[in-house]
Amino acid sequence: MSDIECPICKSNAINKSSNGFENKTVSCPRCGDFSMSSTAAAVWDAKNANLRQIANACGWIREHQGISISSNDIDSLLSVATPSVAERAAKVLIYINKLSTDLSYKFSLNINNAIEWLGISYSDNALELDYLFRTFLADAVGYISLSGGIGGTLSQVQITPRGYEFLESLKHHRADSRIGFCAMWFNESILPIWTNAIEPAIKDAGYDPKKINEHQHNNRIDDEIIAMIRRSKFVVADFTGQRGGVYFEAGFALGLGLQVIWTCKNTELKDVHFDNRQYNFVVWEEDKLDDFKDALQNRIEATIGRGNLS
Numbered sequence: 001m002s003d004i005e006c007p008i009c010k011s012n013a014i015n016k017s018s019n020g021f022e023n024k025t026v027s028c029p030r031c032g033d034f035s036m037s038s039t040a041a042a043v044w045d046a047k048n049a050n051l052r053q054i055a056n057a058c059g060w061i062r063e064h065q066g067i068s069i070s071s072n073d074i075d076s077l078l079s080v081a082t083p084s085v086a087e088r089a090a091k092v093l094i095y096i097n098k099l100s101t102d103l104s105y106k107f108s109l110n111i112n113n114a115i116e117w118l119g120i121s122y123s124d125n126a127l128e129l130d131y132l133f134r135t136f137l138a139d140a141v142g143y144i145s146l147s148g149g150i151g152g153t154l155s156q157v158q159i160t161p162r163g164y165e166f167l168e169s170l171k172h173h174r175a176d177s178r179i180g181f182c183a184m185w186f187n188e189s190i191l192p193i194w195t196n197a198i199e200p201a202i203k204d205a206g207y208d209p210k211k212i213n214e215h216q217h218n219n220r221i222d223d224e225i226i227a228m229i230r231r232s233k234f235v236v237a238d239f240t241g242q243r244g245g246v247y248f249e250a251g252f253a254l255g256l257g258l259q260v261i262w263t264c265k266n267t268e269l270k271d272v273h274f275d276n277r278q279y280n281f282v283v284w285e286e287d288k289l290d291d292f293k294d295a296l297q298n299r300i301e302a303t304i305g306r307g308n309l310s
């Protein structure tokens, strides 16, 4: 372990790599933990990212801890969108809640030296952080209370009852749901993976397998799918065919706080979009669907737990 400059945001970071210099494992106070090849770091530097792009890259890496960044990923990293102000404030609130040890938890924060919070909130500087904490969360919506603020220090920062109510409202999904929803490509050629693997795996893990068939909807596709995901316990998302709808449905489920189980045909794993590649995929092969069914059932039982349908 040694001190280095974070290849993304240039903060003082720790190099956790034990050997080699091509791929560095970095622990940065702003970006968190990730690894990056030296080629990728050189490509990143050559792009001269602006401060907003750097803040977005740090925020994104914070939300994808442990990701390995290669030079092919740099363009995606540069085009990470800025979340809305409300989303950024919510990220701050969720993080305060994560730090809170009990209901009386209060803390102080020197806004000029809060590098970790820059990463959490996709912020570029202390004024943005001050806006999110004071102007938005405390004054506008009343989700936190705080006092002081002299010399850039916020003290007695605490989540209010209204803040807890908002955090509760983020948990939309029904905890008692038995539905395992499958998001996949509507195509005859991969229908056997539903019939022979995904459907029986969800069922044998003790849940009620559901997917929406192409003929069941026409222009109301999104409404129907969104309603189904909201009623589900978890989502199995198969990325074979690289359909935009599957990416959308998996992202929507994650946003609701649902567990998503990622699957893909072995030959197409390399095509999965950068944002999703760090997930641990259950990979299937065309002539080994029994193995896929068993692996998927095991993954469901390990991550969601067994359901109680027969």
Ligand SMILES: [Zn+2]
Binding pocket: 006, 007, 008, 009, 010, 011, 013, 028, 029, 030, 031, 032, 058
């Ligand atoms: Zn960094």
